[in-house]
Amino acid sequence: MTDDYNSLPPKLAELVADFSTITDRAERTEMLIHYADQFQEVPASVATRPFPEANHVDYCESEAYVWAVPQNDGGLRFYFAVENPQGLSAKAMAAILDQTISGLPAAELTAIPGEIVRTIFGREISMGKGQGLMGIVMKVQHLARQYAQG
């Protein structure tokens, strides 16, 4: 990804910029595990198992799901589930999105590039893994577009 983070929502832009400066793999890993530890699963008031196929993230090997719930203030709150208990990367990605873009107006979230995954997780991430994590970003974007279009 280029260093053009200006098009991203501010908190996400800041986070992506922080990750872009990391060159040490262990440091990146620590930060990602820190986010994975903060992952919060979708509450039962929003969704219960079996989760609907409509919320399933394509290509994510960790069986991730994303929900978007409009808020009274006009924002769009996102919720996530990761069914693979060992899907730490998916949990980290979900926690990052939860903390940086959840609650923003849908119109601000329609063009988040999947490429942020490679900046956050490092360019050495495997193609399959990268696709799965980008799938989470794409699902957020897809849901935001639905709401942005009304």
Place this chain on the structure above:
Amino acid sequence: MSASDIASRGYAKPEILVSTEWLADNLKNPNIRIVESNEDPLLYPSGHIPGAVEVDWTTDLNDQVRRDYLGREGFEKLAARIGITPDTTVIFYGDKNNWWATYAFWVFQLFGHTNAKVLDGGRLKWEKEGRELTREVPTYPATTYSAPERNDKRIRAFRDEVLRHVEARLPLVDVRSPAEYTGEKLHMDGYPNEGALRGGHIPGAQSVPWARAINPENGTFLAADALRAIYEGEKGLKPSDDVIAYCRIGERSSHTWFVLSYLLGYQKVRNYDGSWTEWGNLVGVPIEKP
């Protein structure tokens, strides 16, 4: 599940598996080296079986320039780093039902490291049983390992061999998801096509998603009878068959290669690691869609 449980499952080579119980009793065994190999690179640093080293498939097992596995020298360096000799019994385990563990196991077999076993149930079972995990990364004195040249002939298939295999109407197993097999899903919606130009499967390939060989509750391998019901009852394979397994890049199919070769005792199974990312992009090869 105990070692005797593994022995009662009717496998051709039951000694290829160790139980979590056995491993817990052998953590200090100087003749073994525990190797964790995961799909998710965050898992090992977040906690692993005490004494386990990590072998990362991207950085440790692949050549960093050409699309290929590491060569003899690279393998010797890897072996030295994890402190093994040809006499060390390497116990592989990992996430995703040992998917990446069997992939690492397969690469080690390209160099003839036959002192190798897989932890039945992998990381999932170890965690579910509440067994100890640590974040302490062990170091072992570097060893000198004299490896043979990599031998691709026996267990690895290349595209021209696959084409001849197809023309000879010999059996292939496509271990990807049903949607990948039918060609319905090829790449991520709304994202540039990174996988393959065309969807479908290699003509004549039977669809057996790799994880069918696993008990999803605890990640252990199904008993031999249940495996035979799938590969032989449903798909008509025979232990004497010359079989090629493939997926997208050869990692999931190494799991099926392991099941057919060691648990069911098939004599000639090869893993086509070029898999769909090669076949689905090749000019002039046949592709079948249902």
